[in-house]
Amino acid sequence: MREGLTGTRIRERRAMTGLKQAELASRIGISASYLNLIEHNRRRIGGKLLLNIASALGVDASALTEGAEAALIAKLREAASAAKLPKVDVNTADEFAGRFPGWAEVLAAGYRRIGALERTVETLSDRLAHDPSLAASVHELLSTAAAIRSTASILADDKKITTEWRDRFHVNLDQDSRRLAQSSKALVNYLENQSGDQGGYTIGSPQEEVDAFFSEHYYTFEEIEGGTITAEELVDQSEGLVSGSARHIARGILQQLALDAEAVSSHKLQDQIQSVGMDPIRLAKHFAVSVSTILRRLGSLKSLNAGLVVCDRTGSLLFRKPTKGFTIPRFDAPCALLPLFDGLSSVGQISRNKIAVAGRSEMEFEVFAVAEPVSVLLYNNAPLVQATMLVVPLKSNELSDLSKPIEIGATCRVCPREYCPARREPSILSSGF
Amino acid sequence: MKKRVLLVEDEPNIIEAITFLLSREGWHVDTQTDGATAVKRVRELQPDLLMLDHMLPGKSGLDILIELRSDDQFLALPILMLTARGQMRDRAEAEAAGVSRFMTKPFSNTEVLAAVRDLTRN
Numbered sequence: 001m002r003e004g005l006t007g008t009r010i011r012e013r014r015a016m017t018g019l020k021q022a023e024l025a026s027r028i029g030i031s032a033s034y035l036n037l038i039e040h041n042r043r044r045i046g047g048k049l050l051l052n053i054a055s056a057l058g059v060d061a062s063a064l065t066e067g068a069e070a071a072l073i074a075k076l077r078e079a080a081s082a083a084k085l086p087k088v089d090v091n092t093a094d095e096f097a098g099r100f101p102g103w104a105e106v107l108a109a110g111y112r113r114i115g116a117l118e119r120t121v122e123t124l125s126d127r128l129a130h131d132p133s134l135a136a137s138v139h140e141l142l143s144t145a146a147a148i149r150s151t152a153s154i155l156a157d158d159k160k161i162t163t164e165w166r167d168r169f170h171v172n173l174d175q176d177s178r179r180l181a182q183s184s185k186a187l188v189n190y191l192e193n194q195s196g197d198q199g200g201y202t203i204g205s206p207q208e209e210v211d212a213f214f215s216e217h218y219y220t221f222e223e224i225e226g227g228t229i230t231a232e233e234l235v236d237q238s239e240g241l242v243s244g245s246a247r248h249i250a251r252g253i254l255q256q257l258a259l260d261a262e263a264v265s266s267h268k269l270q271d272q273i274q275s276v277g278m279d280p281i282r283l284a285k286h287f288a289v290s291v292s293t294i295l296r297r298l299g300s301l302k303s304l305n306a307g308l309v310v311c312d313r314t315g316s317l318l319f320r321k322p323t324k325g326f327t328i329p330r331f332d333a334p335c336a337l338l339p340l341f342d343g344l345s346s347v348g349q350i351s352r353n354k355i356a357v358a359g360r361s362e363m364e365f366e367v368f369a370v371a372e373p374v375s376v377l378l379y380n381n382a383p384l385v386q387a388t389m390l391v392v393p394l395k396s397n398e399l400s401d402l403s404k405p406i407e408i409g410a411t412c413r414v415c416p417r418e419y420c421p422a423r424r425e426p427s428i429l430s431s432g433f
Numbered sequence: 434m435k436k437r438v439l440l441v442e443d444e445p446n447i448i449e450a451i452t453f454l455l456s457r458e459g460w461h462v463d464t465q466t467d468g469a470t471a472v473k474r475v476r477e478l479q480p481d482l483l484m485l486d487h488m489l490p491g492k493s494g495l496d497i498l499i500e501l502r503s504d505d506q507f508l509a510l511p512i513l514m515l516t517a518r519g520q521m522r523d524r525a526e527a528e529a530a531g532v533s534r535f536m537t538k539p540f541s542n543t544e545v546l547a548a549v550r551d552l553t554r555n
Contacts, residue, residue, distance in 0.1 A: 135488075135518075136488075138517065139488050139517040139518070141517075142517035142537075142538045142539060143444045143447065143517050143538055144444075145538065145539040146444070146447055146515075146517070146538035146539035146540060147444055147446035147447045147450060148539075149539040149540070149541065150447065150450035150451065150454070150539075150540070150542055150545075151446060151449075151450045153541065153542045154454065154542065157542070158457075165453060168449065169449075169450075169453075172446040172449060172450075175446065176446055
């Protein structure tokens with residue numbers, strides 16, 4: 001870089017303001033010949049004199065300094081290289097910045113903005129590729145748009161189409177346009193919430209919509225249990241369930257609830273608990289249903305205030321109902337020591353344990369878990385399995401025949417148990433390690 | 434004898450529209466909505482053309498493509514991928530795996546028919 005560009009800048013700025021060299025020199029109290037040396041970069045300048053010149057020219061001193069120029073020139077050179085300008089042009093960046101400082105700033109700012117926008121595009125592209133909820137939403141949107149476009153095109157172009165096909169396509173268009181409206185709304189909702197503008201609890205993924213829906217209903221659906229409303233109707237009426245995926249998930253859970261309640265009503269279950277106690281195996285035998293059905297029913301009893309967790313055979317959580325002192329993390333994977341996962345390797349075995357959540361409270365829980373097949377049994381075909389775990393809070397004065405509790409954590413990142421065979425990643429707790 | 438196309442797609446109204454379009458063009462259209470058994474279905478039906486969605490339940494269109502192209506029997510089978518995943522990387526992966534034509538949703542019927550004719554021209 002050429003030395004003393006500050007002088008060049010002073011000269012350019014002075015010319016822009018229409019001041020003569022002698023006038024400026026007089027205003028700042030130096031001789032015109034000294035200013036001439038400065039302007040031709042033959043004298044270094046700084047300190048109070050620079051501030052005085054800047055003030056007389058009506059600009060910030062930083063706009064005249066070499067530091068600012070160096071950054072500006074570096075950015076211009078970067079822009080010139082990126083545009084594949086010949087090297088001879090790249091090397092004139094300092095001259096350009098000195099002669100046309102305003103334009104140079106505009107060019108450099110534009111180049112910086114392009115860089116920032118490119119990074120944003122990369123981030124969004126990466127997110128589209130790796131954010132399953134966003135990818136699924138966009139996929140749904142585009143698939144619906146494809147169906148509408150193709151169908152509408154057939155209706156518009158084919159004059160000989162039969163009435164039967166035409167009616168079918170009209171129905172399809174109606175369905176798809178509704179879906180398009182719904183999935184667009186869901187996508188906007190997702191993106192708005194992801195932008196974090198709303199603060200507090202924001203709903204993003206379909207699973208979060210479902211969690212919020214169940215939480216709003218306190219995990220209790222007496223109308224469904226009583227048969228006065230169907231799962232479909234309740235989901236259709238819900239304003240909180242926006243995305244198609246969330247509605248699908250919620251509908252499935254509520255349909256299961258309706259089936260469970262039909263097999264084992266709440267009051268009969270409570271009566272039976274009075275008579276045989278909180279024993280899922282005996283209760284399952286009495287009602288001739290699976291143990292997982294009983295665990296789900298117990299999980300829905302208000303009086304028991306129990307937590308309930310369900311996962312599929314990949315360990316992905318399908319349902320989570322927290323209870324005081326026991327929550328399942330929304331984003332991180334849960335503790336691998338949860339008895340929920342034991343059953344996946346020994347389908348049909350019913351476990352009963354006492355657990356304590358490390359670092360949370362002194363509370364202990366009695367936990368029942370079982371994994372059972374949920375698909376049709378076929379030869380040489382491993383069935384799909386779901387594991388269900390009921391988490392019953394033990395009162396402090398309540399005696400349990402189970403001795404030492406299994407210590408579990410919420411999730412590794414916030415678990416204070418230093419030496420844990422199941423640890424996947426270090427804890428972020430400062431009180432930990 | 435009618436030429437046979439297997440359409441692997443999980444979107445019912447797209448299935449209906451494409452079935453109509455290709456049937457009108459004289460094709461026999463078989464459909465399949467899940468990816469898990471798509472390869473098996475291709476082996477059974479031996480279609481003249483496979484139309485494949487990318488995001489399918491059970492197995493992705495890309496995995497189906499890779500599996501088919503690893504079998505000499507299906508090296509020459511024209512495979513037209515119709516997908517909502519139109520990123521450069523998706524296209525590059527599909528092309529590397531041996532897709533015959535890659536089209537993004539929402540597509541136009543004219544383009545689809547032109548691609549089908551082009552891919553199955555003897």
